[in-house]
Amino acid sequence: MDLAQEVERLRKIPMLSKVETSKLKLLAFTSQLLHYHDGEALFHLKDPADSVYLVMSGEVEILTESECGTLNSIVRGEGALIGEMAVISKTGRSATVRAKGGASVLKIEDDAFLQLLSGNPEVALDVMRQLSDKLAEAHQANEALQKQLRLGPTGE
Numbered sequence: 001m002d003l004a005q006e007v008e009r010l011r012k013i014p015m016l017s018k019v020e021t022s023k024l025k026l027l028a029f030t031s032q033l034l035h036y037h038d039g040e041a042l043f044h045l046k047d048p049a050d051s052v053y054l055v056m057s058g059e060v061e062i063l064t065e066s067e068c069g070t071l072n073s074i075v076r077g078e079g080a081l082i083g084e085m086a087v088i089s090k091t092g093r094s095a096t097v098r099a100k101g102g103a104s105v106l107k108i109e110d111d112a113f114l115q116l117l118s119g120n121p122e123v124a125l126d127v128m129r130q131l132s133d134k135l136a137e138a139h140q141a142n143e144a145l146q147k148q149l150r151l152g153p154t155g156e
Contacts, residue, residue, distance in 0.1 A: 003025060003028055003029060006028035006033070007021060007024045007025055007028050009056060010024045010027060010028060010106075011024060013054065013079050014079060014126070015079070015081065015123055015126040015127070015130075016123065018122050019116075019120055019122075019123060023116070023119070023120065027108065027112065027116060028106075030108075030109065030112050031106045031107060031108045031109070031112065032106070032107045033056065033104060033105075033106055033107075034104070034105055034106075034107050035102070035103070035104050036058075036060075036098070036099035036102065036103050036104075036105065037099060037102055038099055038100065038101050038102060039098055039099065040098060040099050041096060041097065041098045042060065042082070042083075042097045042098065042099070042105065043083065043093050043096070043097055044093065044096045045064075045065075045092075045093055045094070045095055045096045046092040046093055047092060047093045048092060048093075049083060049086030049087045049089075049090065049091060049092060049093060049110065050087075050109065050110050051083065051087070051107050051108055051109050051110055051113070052081060052082065052083045052084045052087050052107075052108050052110070052113045053081070053082040053083050053097070053105040053106065053107055053108070054079075054080075054081055054082075054105060054106040054108060055076060055077060055078055055079060055080045055081075055082065055103060055104075055105050056078065056104045056105060056106055057078055057103065057104045058077070058078070058099065058100070058101055058102050058103030058104060059075050059076065059077045059078075059099075059100040059101055059103060060075070060076055060080070060082060060097050060098065060099055060100060060103050060105070061073055061074070061075050061097070061098055061099075061100040062074045062075075062076065062082070062095045062096075062097050063095055063096045063097070063098065064094070064095045064096075072141065074137075075100055081127065081130055082097055082105070083097070084113070084127060084130075084131070085131065085134075087110045087113055087114070088114075
């Protein structure tokens with residue numbers, strides 16, 4: 001895929017739709033478009049956070065394990081940003097992420113991502129909204145799990 005096509009694909013991602021063409025070209029040029037097969041891992045729990053991933057097509061599955069050993073799975077599709085929390089907080093990965101079916105993702109190095117955020121307030125605001133949504137989703141899942149634990153295995 002050439003640079004112009006890559007820029008047009010990036011422009012279709014809502015978070016990037018208002019970013020200047022020159023900045024999208026730089027992002028496309030400095031990032032890698034990667035293709036993953038079903039079940040192939042993008043990264044694993046506790047891996048260093050050296051990049052974020054933007055899902056360009058297909059789906060990825062985010063796998064976390066609760067303290068009681070339950071495996072939780074969340075699926076994200078086209079346009080989803082993955083791994084931004086670890087990059088922003090400079091911590092290791094909090095989950096394992098793998099392709100569900102097949103997926104194409106744009107791997108954006110941490111420095112390029114942070115530069116994109118600091119130079120584009122509309123992108124930073126969108127990322128904050130996505131993080132808020134993810135936090136609310138995690139809170140709801142935690143509440144449901146707590147309720148399930150209180151009721152016990154029979155639901156009583």
